[in-house]
Amino acid sequence: MTFSQLPQSNACKVVLPAEVVMAHTPTLRAAILQQINSGMTQLIIDLHKVDYIDSSGLSVLISALKKLEQVNGDIVLLSPTAGVRSLIELTRLHQVFAIYEDEQAAIEYICNESFEESLSI
Numbered sequence: 046m047t048f049s050q051l052p053q054s055n056a057c058k059v060v061l062p063a064e065v066v067m068a069h070t071p072t073l074r075a076a077i078l079q080q081i082n083s084g085m086t087q088l089i090i091d092l093h094k095v096d097y098i099d100s101s102g103l104s105v106l107i108s109a110l111k112k113l114e115q116v117n118g119d120i121v122l123l124s125p126t127a128g129v130r131s132l133i134e135l136t137r138l139h140q141v142f143a144i145y146e147d148e149q150a151a152i153e154y155i156c157n158e159s160f161e162e163s164l165s166i
Contacts, residue, residue, distance in 0.1 A: 051089070051152055051156060055087055057087075058088075059077060059080070059088060060093075060094060061090065061091065066098070070104065081112050086113060086116050086118030087118055089148075089151050091123045092124055092126065095129050096126060120142065121144070121145055122142045123146075124145070
């Protein structure tokens, strides 16, 4: 898993590994929550490398979403593979998460959300 800073100071992209399964989820969850706790309230979760995600992996995404809602943040999913997209749709999480195929569009959305939040404070 890698974290990349985005143009806004409170925004980053998280690239998840090829497998997001129970054996890895405690570490993934802790790392993402640490980023949120350090002020990264606008996240892009990049799923383009994920070949397999199980229910515990989906719970990491939901945990991040719930934490971000507490701090008026936002999260989007980027480029899920076909299998991951099918699971997201099967579990109806596509109704909860914004999903982008285009990275630049996801960055613009997240950074504009971040900018609008700072204006409303």
